[in-house]
Amino acid sequence: MQASITNTPTRYGWATILLHWLIALIFIGQFGLGFIMVRLTSQRTAFELIQLHKSFGFLLLGLVMLRIAWRLGNVWPPLPRSVGTLERRAAPLAHFALYAFQLALPLSGWALVSVSMLEIPSLPFNLFIMPNLPLAESDGAESFWAAAHWYLAYAGIALVALHAAAALRHHFQLRDGVLTRMITPSSDQE
C-alpha cells in the first residue's frame, strides 16, 4: 500500500498529516519556550532562547502559510456521519480559529520585534536577515504588541488544549476515525 501525498475524499494524505503534527509540535514548543525564556535569570541564555523563539516563529509562519495554501488546494475529508449537529457546527469554527491563531501569533511576535526600541535584528537560524514589519518603533508600541502576543499565546494554547481534548474524545469515547486519520495517511488504493 503506497501512502498518498494528497488527501482523498475520505482520508488525509501524508503532507496534511506532516504539516499538522509539525506545526503542532512547533506551536506547543513555542509556547513552552516563550514561557521559559522570559523567566530566566541568565540574561545570556534568555537572549539566545529569544532568538531561537524568533527563528521558530518565522518557520511557523512559513509553514502555516504553506498549510493554508495546501488546505485550499486539496479535497478535505468530511467529519464522520456519526458526528452530532452541535460539533458539526463548532468544529469548523474551532479549526478556523486555530488557523487564525497560528497566523496571529508569529505575526504579533514579528510586530513586537519590529517596534522594539532595542532594534535587535532577526536572523532566523542564523541563515538570513528577516526584515522588520514597517511599523514605527516606540516603547508604547512594544508594550502593546508584547501584551497582544502574550494574550494570543494563552488563548491559542487553550484552544489547542480544547482541540486535543476533542480529538481524544473522538478516539476513546466516540471511537470514530477522526484522530487515527490524522495519524495514518491515505493510500492510492482508496
Added chain:
Amino acid sequence: MYTRILGFAAVAACLAMPVSAAVALGDAAGSYSISPANSSIRFSIGKVGGGGLNGAFARFKGSIRIDNGDVGRSQVNFTIFPESVGTGQGRIDAFLRSDAVFDSANSPEIQFRSTSVTRTSDTTALVTGRLTARGKTFPEKFTAELGGLKAGTIKFHVTGKVLRSRYGMDVGTPIYSNIVDFDMTLTGKRG
C-alpha cells in the same frame, strides 16, 4: 618646559601638522594622568543588516608616560569600569552589565597595560599591550594619534578593534559582530 610648549604652539600654528607633532612628541615627554572630564571611551558593534550598537564608558582612569629619549619605552595604561556603560537604552545597559556580557558585579574592571609603543609616523604610534576582562588576558593593539599638545595637556585619539569572544562576551554573535570598534579620546594632564 611649559614656555617651550607654548612657544612650540605658536610655531605649530604656522607649520604643517605632522612636522609640528614630530617636534611636539619630544617636548611631550613626561607622565600624564588621563582626565576623564576631557576624555571619552566609545565603542561600536556592527549588526547584520547595517547599523550597530554604540555606547560609551562613563568611568575610567589611566596614565600615559612618554619617554624622553625613546618613544618605544613610553607606556599607556587604563582601567575601564564596565558598570558605567551607557548606550542610551537602559535595558541594553542592564544586559551589558549582567553576566551575559561584562558581569561587572564580579569583574568590576577592564584593564589595559601597554607592552610596547612603536612610532608609525610623526603623529601616530602603534600601542600593543595586554587587555584583561572577565579574568581573561589577551594581547591587543591600538593606534594612537596625537591630537593636540598644549601646556601640560596631551590629547590622543585612540582606535582599535577587539574580538569580544576572547573575553567570554560573544553573546549575540552573529547578529552582532564579534568585533568591537573602540574610539577613544584620551586627554592626559601632566602630573
